Amino acid sequence: xxxxxxxxxxxxxxxxxxxxxxxxxxxxxxxxxxxxxxxxxxxxxxxxxxxxxxxxxxxxxxxxxxxxxxxxxxxxxxxxxxxxxxxxxxxxxxxxxxxxxxxxxxxxxxxxxx
Amino acid sequence: xxxxxxxxxxxxxxxxxxxxxxxxxxxxxxxxxxxxxxxxxxxxxxxxxxxxxxxxxxxxxxxxxxxxxxxxxxxxxxxxxxxxxxxxxxxxxxxxxxxxxxxxxxxx
Numbered sequence: 301x302x303x304x305x306x307x308x309x310x311x312x313x314x315x316x317x318x319x320x321x322x323x324x325x326x327x328x329x330x331x332x333x334x335x336x337x338x339x340x341x342x343x344x345x346x347x348x349x350x351x352x353x354x355x356x357x358x359x360x361x362x363x364x365x366x367x368x369x370x371x372x373x374x375x376x377x378x379x380x381x382x383x384x385x386x387x388x389x390x391x392x393x394x395x396x397x398x399x400x401x402x403x404x405x406x407x408x409x410x411x412x413x414x
Numbered sequence: 415x416x417x418x419x420x421x422x423x424x425x426x427x428x429x430x431x432x433x434x435x436x437x438x439x440x441x442x443x444x445x446x447x448x449x450x451x452x453x454x455x456x457x458x459x460x461x462x463x464x465x466x467x468x469x470x471x472x473x474x475x476x477x478x479x480x481x482x483x484x485x486x487x488x489x490x491x492x493x494x495x496x497x498x499x500x501x502x503x504x505x506x507x508x509x510x511x512x513x514x515x516x517x518x519x520x521x522x
Binding site: 340342343345356388390402403407 | 447455457459462500502504510512513514515517
């Protein structure tokens with residue numbers, strides 16, 4: 301299984317809502333990532349988990365809260381988002397956190413904040 | 415942070431023409447990875463280059479890593495409409511730094 305899955309595929313939420321994005325991989329990878337991608341831009345790294353511990357937080361606002369319940373799952377909890385947070389949110393995984401390993405991306409969640 | 419520069423930003427070719435995108439870093443890279451993202455899709459890993467001067471081929475795609483490990487290129491021979499998408503390089507300098515991407519449009 302070389303797949304990273306993400307749910308939901310699309311999400312529309314108001315600025316007062318609380319929602320969660322989910323990511324799952326069963327490749328035995330020990331590093332998992334959240335990226336944000338705006339239209340016609342490259343992915344921007346948000347968070348890195350290595351062996352289920354948060355190892356990198358790229359100065360992301362606290363309205364984004366990551367969680368890694370186990371080595372296969374990664375969540376991104378959303379609360380009080382702004383319209384400018386609308387983007388494609390990508391999850392990725394790699395064998396290890398050295399950034400020299402191939403990152404496998406999920407299909408993404410397309411988020412719209414009204 | 416460190417940056418990986420990628421040019422051109424856009425390229426429009428006729429089907430059958432060749433295409434090249436270039437990446438440059440001011441810092442020596444541990445490796446460079448290339449991804450393709452189709453319109454409406456997500457980045458899909460194409461290849462990783464690790465060694466100085468490395469050249470790898472995948473059918474019509476040729477990837478090169480410079481001798482100084484600071485630059486890389488992706489060349490597509492005889493483009494097809496299925497090659498349409500955005501090609502990103504990503505250089506490993508501690509973290510993975512993505513170039514801005516080159517969007518390729520192929521006209522039949």
